[in-house]
Amino acid sequence: MTVADEATDAGQPRRRSPSMADVAREAGVSGQTVSRVSTGRPNVDEDTRNRVLAAMRKLGYRPNSAARALRSGHFRNLGVIMFTLSSFGNMRTLDSIAVAAAAAGYSITLIPVQHPTQGEVTVAFSRLSEQAVDGVMIIIEAHALDEADIELPPGLPVVVVDSSARYQYPVVDTDQAEGARLATEHLLDLGHDTVWHISGPVHSYSAERRRESWAETLTTHGRPVPDVIVGDWSSEAGYRAGLELAARPEVTAIFAANDQMALGVLRALHERGRAVPADVSVVGFDDMDESKSFWPPLTTVHQSFEEVGRHTVSQLIEEIEGAPPSSVSVLVPTELVVRASSGPAPRHPTADA
Amino acid sequence: MTVADEATDAGQPRRRSPSMADVAREAGVSGQTVSRVSTGRPNVDEDTRNRVLAAMRKLGYRPNSAARALRSGHFRNLGVIMFTLSSFGNMRTLDSIAVAAAAAGYSITLIPVQHPTQGEVTVAFSRLSEQAVDGVMIIIEAHALDEADIELPPGLPVVVVDSSARYQYPVVDTDQAEGARLATEHLLDLGHDTVWHISGPVHSYSAERRRESWAETLTTHGRPVPDVIVGDWSSEAGYRAGLELAARPEVTAIFAANDQMALGVLRALHERGRAVPADVSVVGFDDMDESKSFWPPLTTVHQSFEEVGRHTVSQLIEEIEGAPPSSVSVLVPTELVVRASSGPAPRHPTADA
DNA sequence: TCGGGCTATGTTCACGTAAACATCAGTCTG
DNA sequence: CAGACTGATGTTTACGTGAACATAGCCCGA
Known part of the structure; x- marks a missing residue:
């Protein structure tokens, strides 16, 4: 009865979710054209675009983000390393970060650190290494970590929130x-x-x-x-x-x-x-x-935690998308x-x- | 002076991060052996393993999660759809979810929904479709959504927290x-x-x-x-x-x-x-x-938000890792x-x- | 009328990984 | 001591996508 049923009536129960090739076959075009439609690129005829979109809907196609990331080299995903999520300010900041990131088309991956000990932090960062993130925000208040060699994967953009300015990364903070x-x-x-x-x-x-x-x-x-x-x-x-x-x-x-x-x-x-x-x-x-x-x-x-979050995200995305790593620190006023x-x-x- | 410097002294500035093939060459083994070491599989000689590990450290190798996910079909990542992160209970639940997920080797991706209107929810779910998640937790309190056709990608494991039992998914909730x-x-x-x-x-x-x-x-x-x-x-x-x-x-x-x-x-x-x-x-x-x-x-x-979070994660992971989709609902006692x-x-x- | 340039579309290929299969050297059993 | 087995390792390949390049039809001005 549903569209999905029609898609599977071909006979063999298709287990794998449909790929670009399936959509291409359905729409009678090449995979590349499907890709162009999927990523919203220009130079596709209006008719063709509609046909592809229809095929996508019919098959229930959704792009494979892993393949996309592998090919394009970026994930549209930001990591947040945070200590004690259970603190009022951190939560509000996280909230506004999530909203700001979503608005920019990025998603947020949480990397919690339970105790800000050097060991735990190192573990978090090594877990981060395996994470599919384009950049990292660190919400940290313990300046005990200043001296620690926080060794992030080289080349990974970082913004630090609400902490010591003694880091080598841009900092966003309340005044x-x-x-x-x-x-x-x-x-x-x-x-x-x-x-x-x-x-x-x-x-x-x-x-x-x-x-x-x-x-x-x-x-x-x-x-x-x-x-x-x-x-x-x-x-x-x-x-x-x-x-x-x-x-x-x-x-x-x-x-x-x-x-x-x-x-x-x-x-x-x-x-x-x-x-x-x-x-x-x-x-x-x-x-x-x-x-x-x-x-x-x-x-x-x-x-204004909202503003801190907003600034943090925009600063990070700016850096990710090619702007030179600015060391400018943002100071959000209070009232x-x-x-x-x-x-x-x-x-x-x-x-x- | 650092190890990283030694790795780049080969001449050409290597921009791309090192891949398995680079490690394999460095260690004098095949890529498959590197893969075995990287994923902790058995049947690798202790000597070889150490040689590979040394090569990894030397080159600063970190596995490419996109390629890994593409190949293996799973992301070790859980999505959390939540409304109003700024509520006390939701935050506590999120915290314990993050901790429990990290303990199980999964990371958490946040998918915020600002207003629980049908439109926003649909958008969140469609964004989710492009997300690299193995399963989803929905923290939702508006039962206005009961009647709405919450259409999640078929086959995606879901656990609902703190909400109506009228869903087709397992529910974890406080009593x-x-x-x-x-x-x-x-x-x-x-x-x-x-x-x-x-x-x-x-x-x-x-x-x-x-x-x-x-x-x-x-x-x-x-x-x-x-x-x-x-x-x-x-x-x-x-x-x-x-x-x-x-x-x-x-x-x-x-x-x-x-x-x-x-x-x-x-x-x-x-x-x-x-x-x-x-x-x-x-x-x-x-x-x-x-x-x-x-x-x-x-x-x-x-x-106990902690327990709610723990149960939610374990239930979801269970389902992801092959257990039959149990409709059992968990009820966490109060005091x-x-x-x-x-x-x-x-x-x-x-x-x- | 012809060629240059533009648009729509197709073809080929590589991204980095891990599964499947292949190989080879020992080791054990009868 | 032969054949079967075991463990360590290598080879091949496909996952789904999008960049680079290729092709073909079309419009426009000289």
């Missing part, structure tokens, strides 16, 4: 420093004497840059730089840090290096009965969807989103009245 | 009904007269099953079934629903269909001054990492995680004293 400065200055503008910081893990380059920029901003404004509390991006770590800070009455402003830790801080402050923002102001970083529904809604630094978790500094701590 | 029952009964056990429900969007099959199971549980226990408030999984929707419910004093127990909506509910209850859990108990679904840091920490239904957002029903609403 971490700007974001941290915006957050810190926002709190200073509200009259707080200084700002406490809960940072991401030590091995994270993003965390490092947010921390440095926070400290620098305080120094620029002539404020004391409190000791950093080091977290690991998780809300649990934020909670622990929050408990610590809640116990100290001089703390009136906290800048958490991401929203999840900010969430933990909020919980700790609630538990200890310190009002937000009346007693303590909290600012996060990321602007994840949920932040606006935190209690109270979180003031945070919005970063402060003020909500209810930050407010004027309380009167008392100034304590000079 | 949504059990989870909703656990949540509802937990609240009833705490003495609440009934449980209000904020569901996911109407087109979502998961949402539908949670809603049905919630209603059924209430009925089984002889409780009235309140009107459902329909959300869209977002914390914003939860907030709006929460405002609505906070205004009604008879509401003492709320079961939100996911944690994000539960977060919005908590915010609304805080804003309206209804204490959690003293006045109102809230239970979510998903057990995302942040739930434990909500204020108060959220009682929720834990679902109630009791935290601080649920507690005994307040005295007054019983109002019969």
